Amino acid sequence: MVSRLPAGSIALACAALVASAPLTPSAAAASPVPAALVQPSGAVSAYAGQGEQDLGIRIADGLEPTRVHATIIVSGKPQGTIRVAVNGRTVQEAQAAPTITLDAQVSTADVNASQLRLGLEYIPGTGNVCTGASSSARLSGVSVQVAGAEKPPATVADFFSPAVPAILIPVPKDPAADVSAAILTAAAALAHRYPDAAIAVVPQGDFDARVAKLPVGARIISVTPDPGETRTRLSDTAGHPQLVISGHADGLRSTALSLSSDDTALAGSPAVSGMTASAPAAPGLTQSLKDLGAQNLQLSGYGTPESFIGISQSQFGGPVSSASVHLQGTHTAIPANAQAELSVYWNDYLLSSKTLAGGDSFAVDGTVPAGQIQSRNGLRIRMAALPAGGDCTGPAGTMPMDLTFDTTASNITATRGSSLAPGFSRFPQVLGRSLPVAFADGNTSQANTVNAAALAVSLQHDAAQALDVRVVAPDALKASSESGLVVGATTAVAQELSAPLRLAEFRTITPDTQQYGVGTTAPYGVLEAFEQGGRNLLMLGAWAPAGDTVAGPGLQGSLAGYVQGRAGGWSTLSRNLLVTQPSGAPVLLESNAVVPQAAVADDYRQYAIWALAAAGVLVLAFGARTWVRRQRRRNAKAYVDAEQQAAGTESPDQPHVG
Numbered sequence: 001m002v003s004r005l006p007a008g009s010i011a012l013a014c015a016a017l018v019a020s021a022p023l024t025p026s027a028a029a030a031s032p033v034p035a036a037l038v039q040p041s042g043a044v045s046a047y048a049g050q051g052e053q054d055l056g057i058r059i060a061d062g063l064e065p066t067r068v069h070a071t072i073i074v075s076g077k078p079q080g081t082i083r084v085a086v087n088g089r090t091v092q093e094a095q096a097a098p099t100i101t102l103d104a105q106v107s108t109a110d111v112n113a114s115q116l117r118l119g120l121e122y123i124p125g126t127g128n129v130c131t132g133a134s135s136s137a138r139l140s141g142v143s144v145q146v147a148g149a150e151k152p153p154a155t156v157a158d159f160f161s162p163a164v165p166a167i168l169i170p171v172p173k174d175p176a177a178d179v180s181a182a183i184l185t186a187a188a189a190l191a192h193r194y195p196d197a198a199i200a201v202v203p204q205g206d207f208d209a210r211v212a213k214l215p216v217g218a219r220i221i222s223v224t225p226d227p228g229e230t231r232t233r234l235s236d237t238a239g240h241p242q243l244v245i246s247g248h249a250d251g252l253r254s255t256a257l258s259l260s261s262d263d264t265a266l267a268g269s270p271a272v273s274g275m276t277a278s279a280p281a282a283p284g285l286t287q288s289l290k291d292l293g294a295q296n297l298q299l300s301g302y303g304t305p306e307s308f309i310g311i312s313q314s315q316f317g318g319p320v321s322s323a324s325v326h327l328q329g330t331h332t333a334i335p336a337n338a339q340a341e342l343s344v345y346w347n348d349y350l351l352s353s354k355t356l357a358g359g360d361s362f363a364v365d366g367t368v369p370a371g372q373i374q375s376r377n378g379l380r381i382r383m384a385a386l387p388a389g390g391d392c393t394g395p396a397g398t399m400p401m402d403l404t405f406d407t408t409a410s411n412i413t414a415t416r417g418s419s420l421a422p423g424f425s426r427f428p429q430v431l432g433r434s435l436p437v438a439f440a441d442g443n444t445s446q447a448n449t450v451n452a453a454a455l456a457v458s459l460q461h462d463a464a465q466a467l468d469v470r471v472v473a474p475d476a477l478k479a480s481s482e483s484g485l486v487v488g489a490t491t492a493v494a495q496e497l498s499a500p501l502r503l504a505e506f507r508t509i510t511p512d513t514q515q516y517g518v519g520t521t522a523p524y525g526v527l528e529a530f531e532q533g534g535r536n537l538l539m540l541g542a543w544a545p546a547g548d549t550v551a552g553p554g555l556q557g558s559l560a561g562y563v564q565g566r567a568g569g570w571s572t573l574s575r576n577l578l579v580t581q582p583s584g585a586p587v588l589l590e591s592n593a594v595v596p597q598a599a600v601a602d603d604y605r606q607y608a609i610w611a612l613a614a615a616g617v618l619v620l621a622f623g624a625r626t627w628v629r630r631q632r633r634r635n636a637k638a639y640v641d642a643e644q645q646a647a648g649t650e651s652p653d654q655p656h657v658g
Contacts, residue, residue: 038063038216040163040196043140048080048124049301049400057116057144058163060217062151065106065116070142072100072120076135080125084139086110087117096122102139114162116144129400130303130392150217153241156232156267156275159219160259166198166218168240170207171449180444180452181471182223182245182252184437187453188469189260190221191460201453203446211238219243221259223252230255233271251276253470260466279468282317282433285414289327289407291315297329297405299383302392306382311412313375313429315464320429321417323368325351325379329405330360340385340401347377362403373419375429376462376571379412381405422531423576428463430536435459435467436484438477440493440541447553451540451560452487455527458563459485462570481535488556489541499528500591501577503543508593521545525555527563527578530591555580562586 044055059065068091072082078096084104085091091104110116122137153159167190171183187201202210211220220242222235230247232255245255258264258277267275289297292311299305313320325344334340334356343353344366351366385401386392420426428435435456439448460467477484478496486493491503505521523544530537540560542552559580566572573588580586 038065038144038146039165040142042142042196043138044118044120045136045138046120046122047136047301047305048076048122048134050122050305052083052085052119052121055118055120055139055142057118057142058161059111059114059116059144059146060150060161061114062148063146063216064108064148065111065144065146067145068102068104068106068116068118068142069145070102070118070139072102072137072139074098074100074122074135074137077131078135079131080135081123082137083119083121083123085119085121087112088119096125096135096137106144118142129301129387134303134305146216149239152236153234155269156234156243156272157265159234159241159243160193160262160264161217164194164197164217164219165215166200167194167221168207168210168214168218169199169201169221169223169453170204171201171446171453172204172224173446175444175446175449176225177442177444177471178249178252179223179225180439180449181469182256183449184453184456184471185253185469186221186223186245186256186259188435188456188460188467189257191457192260192463192466193262195461199457201450201457203450211240214238214240221245223256225252229273230275231271231273232267232275254278257466257468279433279466283315283465285316285416286411287315287414288409288411289405292412294405294407297381297407297410299381299401299403301400302385302387304382304384306380309379309381311377311379312462312464313373313377313414314462316414316416316429317465318416318429318432319418319420319426320373320414321419322370322373323412323414325366325368325412326363327365327381327405327410328361328363329403329410331356331362331403332401333360334358334401335388337388338386338401339390340383342403343382343384345378345380345382347372347374348380356403370417370419375420375425375427422529422536424529424570424573424578426536427529427538427570428459428467430483431459431463431467433465433468434482435469436472436477436480436482437469438472438474438484438486440474440486440488440490442473443488444471445488447557448488451556452485454560454564455485455487455538455540458566458570481533483536484538486537486539486541489539491543494528494539494541497532497537497539498530499532499537499539500530501526501528501579501594503541505543506594508589522581523548523551523555524579524581525552525559526580527559529576551582555582559586 038057038059040057042055044053046053068086074082074096078098080096081093082096082100083090083093084102086104086106087110089110092102094100106116118139120137120139169183169187172179175183183201187199190197191199200210218240220237220240222242222244224244224246225248226246227248230251232243232245235242235244245252247255254276257279258275261277289309292309292315294309297307299307325346327344340356341353342356342362342364344351344364346368349372351368352364354362354364356362383401383403437452437456456469477486486497489503494501494503523542525542528539540556542555544551559578575588575590577589577591578586579589
């Protein structure tokens with residue numbers, strides 16, 4: 001499994017490192033946090049005969065690992081031995097079975113450079129070399145039992161440890177516009193840097209309760225207004241390391257943006273000033289497999305070994321309408337009477353297939369049609385190989401096929417354009433590298449900030465590159481051609497943006513959504529994704545009957561939290577409406593299932609008038625044409641009759657013209 005792209009290069013400038021600044025008393029006196037479990041969300045897979053595959057687990061300074069637990073799932077026909085090693089030391093070996101539980105003792109001696117490395121190996125034990133490579137083992141659900149307490153970071157650089165399980169960001173009661181913008185930027189930046197961390201942006205009133213539930217190794221980020229220069233300093237809360245960012249205007253947001261960069265390693269003191277960053281350039285339309293995360297790609301053995309590479313449209317810096325795939329590499333010599341072929345699939349659509357024969361190199365090309373492009377895609381490469389004579393019963397290690405890809409020369413070239421209908425699936429790729437956020441009526445309230453942060457984090461988790469989150473005025477977003485996000489929308493805002501659901505009473509057509517009723521007057525919250533003026537917008541809003549001022553904000557908050565916590569992330573959202581009510585879970589709807597509201601009907605009234613007028617003109621034109629033709633026939637008949645009478649040639653046997 002290939003992970004998402006690493007963070008892009010972000011220029012980080014620490015204009016005034018305060019190297020001599022002493023550690024703040026609160027940080028120096030940080031109380032130890034009782035340690036229990038370190039639970040990374042990563043996993044590792046190994047095919048039979050593939051060799052050891054590693055998973056690194058970061059152990060913070062001061063923590064002592066004692067036991068490691070995990071679950072191993074074996075797919076296909078389990079035959080052989082499953083071996084698990086810790087930094088090269090075998091800790092468990094078991095006969096392959098559908099499910100294996102890992103429970104092994106470890107110690108600080110197994111930690112190297114703050115990493116506890118788990119190695120998974122599937123040793124095939126079957127005499128059928130063609131089926132052995134088709135089976136695989138996956139190690140997941142890892143947890144490491146630890147003792148001791150994490151050593152508090154001494155510098156800003158130390159604050160950003162390689163792995164962080166959770167990050168908490170409080171929002172003050174009435175945040176200023178620059179504070180709100182910095183919080184949104186920080187949340188997205190940290191979601192990019194720590195994709196596996198649980199990021200929570202919460203109201204200040206909920207902060208203490210949430211701090212008490214933070215796991216070992218968690219971090220806290222606070223943003224505070226200050227009329228002076230922008231500064232970043234260490235602190236702590238309840239034994240958890242805290243980073244306080246203070247400043248004003250765009251400098252505050254620029255410092256928050258720098259949190260996505262590994263270049264914070266330059267901040268080698270407990271307090272720094274002038275820490276800024278700018279977003280890197282968007283990636284190009286041609287990306288090598290190495291750029292896409294496949295550092296090494298190799299297929300080995302007989303049978304049907306395969307590899308999978310996850311590819312999102314956002315990895316190409318924007319929406320994609322089609323793509324072409326080029327793969328090249330080398331393979332071992334094919335023995336006489338043996339057979340081998342290479343097939344390439346895109347989302348299970350066969351792009352190309354080629355027989356491997358003669359020489360030791362290969363090249364495969366294929367074109368992905370527009371109908372096969374999704375927001376997230378999968379490139380699956382499969383080798384099918386049979387040993388000489390098709391005899392699969394030989395020893396597993398006898399002259400296996402080996403195919404290695406040149407991941408630098410192998411690439412995917414995309415074509416800019418749209419391949420998906422308007423809706424959630426167009427995000428985040430339509431954003432490119434920028435996410436402008438507009439609050440309805442310019443209200444950067446605590447609730448709006450929390451909701452916008454939840455959506456920004458969800459979008460960032462699905463984006464390959466770091467998003468540059470900006471807060472813009474509602475009128476500025478309405479007048480621009482940029483795609484973006486509108487939070488706290490009202491009925492008036494929905495009307496101005498021509499949203500599919502205008503935040504008024506509505507009813508649905510399809511029977512499976514009748515819980516919303518026909519002509520319902522119940523309050524609801526909605527997240528909408530739609531195209532407007534050639535760009536794509538997300539809009540979070542709510543509607544409630546007159547006099548109800550409480551339900552709307554609460555429904556928007558529950559909807560934003562639902563989106564951020566949704567299993568599978570943003571890519572699991574479909575259609576273009578996500579609607580929730582006080583009772584019941586949110587429901588995904590297509591706007592075609594909603595009976596057109598009065599506001600929507602008004603939009604098309606002028607078109608209907610013009611259509612009727614055009615129809616009237618056509619009717620008049622047709623009538624005029626018919627009258628002219630009849631008049632011509634009458635005139636022609638009268639002329640012939642008069643001519644015949646004048647010549648006296650008409651006879652009873654002659655047919656009359658008419």
